[in-house]
Amino acid sequence: RGIQPFATLYHWDLPLALQETQNGWENRDTAYRFADYARKIGSVLGDRVASIATHNEPWCTAWLGNATGYFAPGNAELKKATNVSHHLLLSHGLALQALRADGVKAPLGIVLNQSPAHGATDSPEDQAAASLEYSKFVSWYMDPLFKGEYPAEALQWYGENGPQEVIREGDFDIIATPMDFLGINYYTRIFASASGEKRPPGALGFTDMDWEVYPQGLTELLAGLNANYTLPPIYITENGCAAKDVLDNGRVRDTDRIRFYDLHLAALSDAAQKGVDVAGYFAWSLMDNFEWASGYDKRFGMVYVDYASQQRTPKDSAHWYRDVIAQHAGAALPR
Template structure:
């Protein structure tokens, strides 16, 4: 077995810092119609093979629905404190409204039991992009009523499981739901309409606020928050065009979701830029959205590189790119976190809820060597510690992802896992990065 030790950076993280890994329901569970589960918009989206790079779907994925005990065993062997996962709404409420599916809730009940038996804390995300198709048939997130159906769902989950879960996030990356699902049709439900995407973003924020209220009414002791994908936006040059482009990009992405939650309004720069596409907002909406949150989940993968030139100037990518083509830029993480700390005085404790890289990994001699991923994680942890040393209250880090999985419109062609999955046999193989992460966590516990 490969042994990897390389901890030569300022790694004196607090002893109570949470170390975890993350997954999402549609990407790993499979069992897409088992035990009464209804179809989601991703099940529907995958029916058109042209939507997915390799023509695949999530029917089986990692078969986690049937192999969850094995996967929790892997979690236990890694020594992580916590596991971040999402619930498939259509598994527990097949149409997204009406009757609950007890068999679906039974799966998550068993998963929570298994996590508890292994002393692993559960961090649940209510929505990771797999809207029940029944709600999509009624207009999906473009229909304001979906926000109220989401609140009903959140209340029921908090009522049933709230005392067994460490933290509950309402949404994962609503920017993606709106911009990739409705803005450019890369993701389900496959709509390309800028005005719709911006209205959807508002309904997602509204649903977050309504869900926060509903879960608090259920008296859940879990920490409640939201998970946002965030980045800095850097101008490629010092030109006014590039600087303006970067300012608008930051306003329409990071500030677009942060300002309503913490300031009770949308950023003026983004509203001006959206013009006639700006969302319809009803009186009282921001009062609902601006609920106090117990934590902010931050997903960080890259910065935005803004060039108004034609063709655009490429990002420098001094540390290379991932298999997704994303620039590796760890310094953007402390820059982002320090910017958030300055802009939002009410910023609660932060968790890095996703960070990781896709890499073209293969099994050789029963091992998977992925030094690029180890370097990626090390550099981002070093950057994270820099932000913490400068006063940002970060409580935990969740590596994306535990398993290779269904990477949305890329299908199974991209591997983000620290555990390799042979999709033909469902064989799990710990990569070198998993072994490194295990040793790293153990060293932190030992006070190294």
Template structure:
């Protein structure tokens, strides 16, 4: 007898990527430079000294990659558009050659019966806008809305879902807070103001896209985590509450409650954002869906050195704790605190030190990771959380931001010298798991 199926037959299974991490073709067919092109080319910014100039060469190999996606039994593909590929300056003229690429990609997906879930912004701002202040300049939010409207006007009847932003927490805190990511600025006040402009741009884009009459579901993708105190001490509990407030609640409260969390505002003090009248009304546009990216929890210890996390399942190659039960805990917490739209798990996966051995990539650790997180997801759904789909990160090994090509998140191995793709054991497991979910229980 088969085990009960926790996922409905209309649950969406997918894989995910982002433009800069896989496309390559960084200066072809009229594409303008992005902040990540500039960041990589500065030298000394990427751990392995690499760039995203070629990456997985998806720009030229997209048909091969769509065939791979189709072979995995998934329903949908989540990908992002490179803003500077379709609008090199981030304002003004559109680049038809860039739009043609995404038109061909959508055709290829449609031919295979695959749904398209598009992200408008996955961290690769046109460098021309950065030259005018980037996300620190409030005007960039309005330029983003123009871009969103044009994409929705052209493709809005061919795309299942459009997310405005992927993980604005990273864009603000890693791009402007500690300089780990492009554009490489380290200034706390700037990071907090950027987070507000990113949220403002989200709301403006939602309004602009809805005005086009698009049939796509519209939403945003946020990276989120629980924050657990290491002990019952007052200091550890206070650390955990603040961590949750300035990460999860900082982006959720403006969208769903029309304000920033007071605890985080007090902690930010003089670094708090400038908010103009009407901003929260713009930010709080109704969502058709909320995308949740989950990888780890925050484990908060005020001790020096901090206490080692307890209850996890080890660590990924990124050094992130494997804590699948945190996904259940997070989703239940969100359900208690907010009036949520349907949720998609838009990213979940692990970096693993994979090797190609005799034509095969044995990655049992990744299989265990995915299986445990799907069990945690099912547990949340059984307790009433409305989750409509799961997108595994990532389809391909790719350019992992400031780690370059040193970290492999893909369920498909990429030999960067030859661009040969090889299904890892985890890809075969995921394919077969999805097939099993579609069978009618005996």
């Protein structure tokens, strides 16, 4: 049917045995097991997929899984989180090298969740808080991948909890293995305050995840990355909106989702006009699905799923998006 499959090797699905017997991503050896896995998948699927991404959102694996305990495996130790982040990045580089050594022709890359960071006020303290959050969230992954080092600001903040003890000679050369594309997941901005969490203004409202709708942040993020790094083509690999969808007489009127996508596609067009090499865009998501710690409570899909019956009903956004795709099929983003 002309559908191109874009594969992701790892979306937070570590084999349980590796966690229980080998300490998972805390163990450097897991990075090498991941390269073995990538090689196996590449041998089977490498000639029939449009691309292969090594990891989806390694920040979530490292931070939510090991610093806050919000995601599996439920650790809450900063040192574990930074060590895990290093091994994830190392595994990415090792996987790219293994796939290329085997002659896999599919474009290779990684998917990172990213946001611009804004201070809650113009005070030096809030601006410094925003800078640090950006360093920990975005630069912590971008700098090793494209500059071969960790950002000094975040390293200083981590102090003895940084990954210095697990970094070995040559690691950054592996991590910075050139990529064919970079995937970016964008949902909202970071709103930082030195005095603790502060709710952003939400001029365009909030999604059902209580995330501020902030489409201009996508333009800002991409333009900033383009100015600070030498980037491969970029895919927006996730962008979407959770809403309190209601099925009413066979129809879901999800006008907020339609507005969300409309605004963010316009913001993406603005980024392309600023010189960002945007190769493609993926809406999140096709169907309502299991949303990790939120279970089945949050609905991101363009297709409504009745989980009891498995009946699937296209929402208004699905029909709208179908028409958008048809209207722009084959058209490049404006420059």
